[in-house]
Amino acid sequence: MHPKALESRLMKAMGQATRDFDLIEPNDRILVALSGGKDSYGMLYLLQKMRAQVPFPFELVLYHLDQGQPGHDTSPIEAHMKATGLPYEVAYQDTYTRVVQLTQPGKIYCSLCSRFRRAILYKAAIKHNCNKVALGHHRDDLIETLLLNILFAGQIKGMPVKLTSERKTHQVIRPLAYVPEEELIALSEQQGFPIVPCRLCGSQLKQRAYVKNLLNQLQEHSPHIKGNILHALSNVLPSHLLDKRLLTDMAVDAKTFDDALTIGSVPAAPAPQGQDDAADEMDDAAEDQAAPLVRLGARQPDLHGAPAPG
Numbered sequence: 001m002h003p004k005a006l007e008s009r010l011m012k013a014m015g016q017a018t019r020d021f022d023l024i025e026p027n028d029r030i031l032v033a034l035s036g037g038k039d040s041y042g043m044l045y046l047l048q049k050m051r052a053q054v055p056f057p058f059e060l061v062l063y064h065l066d067q068g069q070p071g072h073d074t075s076p077i078e079a080h081m082k083a084t085g086l087p088y089e090v091a092y093q094d095t096y097t098r099v100v101q102l103t104q105p106g107k108i109y110c111s112l113c114s115r116f117r118r119a120i121l122y123k124a125a126i127k128h129n130c131n132k133v134a135l136g137h138h139r140d141d142l143i144e145t146l147l148l149n150i151l152f153a154g155q156i157k158g159m160p161v162k163l164t165s166e167r168k169t170h171q172v173i174r175p176l177a178y179v180p181e182e183e184l185i186a187l188s189e190q191q192g193f194p195i196v197p198c199r200l201c202g203s204q205l206k207q208r209a210y211v212k213n214l215l216n217q218l219q220e221h222s223p224h225i226k227g228n229i230l231h232a233l234s235n236v237l238p239s240h241l242l243d244k245r246l247l248t249d250m251a252v253d254a255k256t257f258d259d260a261l262t263i264g265s266v267p268a269a270p271a272p273q274g275q276d277d278a279a280d281e282m283d284d285a286a287e288d289q290a291a292p293l294v295r296l297g298a299r300q301p302d303l304h305g306a307p308a309p310g
Contacts (some may be wrong), residue, residue: 001185003190003246006186006187006190007049007187008181009183010042010046010179010183010184010187011046011050011053012050013176013178013179013180014046014050014175014176014178014179015050016178017161017174017175017176017177017178017179018050018175020161021161021162021173021177021238022162023132023161023162023173023174023175024050024054024058024132024173024175025058026054026057026058027057027058028058028059028127028131028132029058029059029061029126029129029130029131029132030047030058030059030060030061030130030131030132030133030134030173031061031063031121031124031128031130031132031134032044032047032060032061032062032063032064032066032134033063033064033133033134033136034063034064034077034078034080034081034123035064035136035196035198036064036074036077036195036196036198036243037136037158037195037196037197037198038136038184038185038187038188038192038193038195039136039141039176039181040136041080041191041193041194041195042136042137042176042179042184042187042188042193043134043136043175043176044060044062044084044176045176045187045191045193046176047060047134048060048084048086053072055254060086061086061088061089061128061130062081062084062086062087062088062089063088063089063091063124063128064077064078064088064089064090064091065091065092065093065117065120065121065124066090066091066092066093067093067094067095067096067113067116067117068092068093068094068095068096068097069096069198070096072196072197073196074090076194077090077194077196078090078194079194080193080194087127087128089124091120091124093116093120094116095113095116095120095138096113099112099113099116116193121133122170122178125138125170129200130170131169131170131171132170132172132173133169133170133171133172133173133266134173134175135172135173135174136172136174136176137159137174137176137177138176138177138179138180138181139171139177139178139180139181139226139230140181140212140215140226141181142158142159142161142174142177142224142230142233143158143215143229143230143233144208144211144212144215145157145159146158146229146233147211147214147215148207148208148211148230151211152207156241158233159173159174159177160174161173161174161177162174178230180226184257188259210266218253238250282303
């Protein structure tokens with residue numbers, strides 16, 4: 001795909017997610033979490049483009065966490081951050097040792113590792129006076145997480161595109177929620193991002209690899225399968241699920257509902273109309289739930305580049 005056409009598709013997808021969930025608003029100060037992977041580099045690239053186009057101001061602060069993994073080289077990431085001219089920080093905290101110590105044999109590191117990383121990111125947001133934290137999860141991450149939770153955890157749960165802290169002081173946002181992974185791969189190849197892979201748990205992600213392969217096989221038979229699954233996340237019929245908590249929330253008398261099921265008097269749901277087309281439009285436009293954020297503090301930032309506003 002031509003670079004201009006690819007950039008246009010990506011900007012359209014991120015812009016749609018931003019509008020749908022009010023992800024970026026005037027005067028936001030956003031901590032952009034850079035891992036060294038294609039997704040976070042792509043997110044930064046698109047946020048910079050958006051910042052130049054939208055009719056209101058918002059700020060970006062770049063942040064990379066070196067978690068002490070053996071052989072992890074931060075220099076390519078820092079060079080990329082510095083070249084943007086944006087304020088940035090490369091922080092070091094050895095969570096690697098604790099993760100290895102606390103993870104039981106045969107279990108994967110990712111869940112515990114991500115919890116440590118999230119906690120540090122939230123503290124960094126406070127330190128740098130940021131009201132939002134941007135993470136680079138894309139469309140495929142959202143639908144893979146949904147299927148992982150259904151197949152292996154017995155839950156219907158995806159990833160929140162926007163999560164507000166209990167104190168309403170911070171938000172976690174995922175601007176790439178509608179962006180297909182293959183387009184981020186293409187962007188990375190075109191732009192030559194300096195990829196620094198995670199060497200800790202890449203070989204352990206057997207369940208996620210299984211789900212990714214399953215989706216790819218399904219997509220061979222139905223090209224719109226990923227778009228349909230993403231569309232399903234925004235087209236939920238709670239009354240047709242089995243969670244009685246949802247029935248209570250809908251002010252439905254659970255006993256009456258159970259009685260109706262017993263005597264077979266519950267009407268069938270109407271067949272959806274045009275679902276493939278709607279999902280296709282979503283596709284073309286296009287780990288866990290984050291823990292509550294820590295309380296807003298007042299520590300001064302320690303940044304390379306421009307200082308935070310007072």
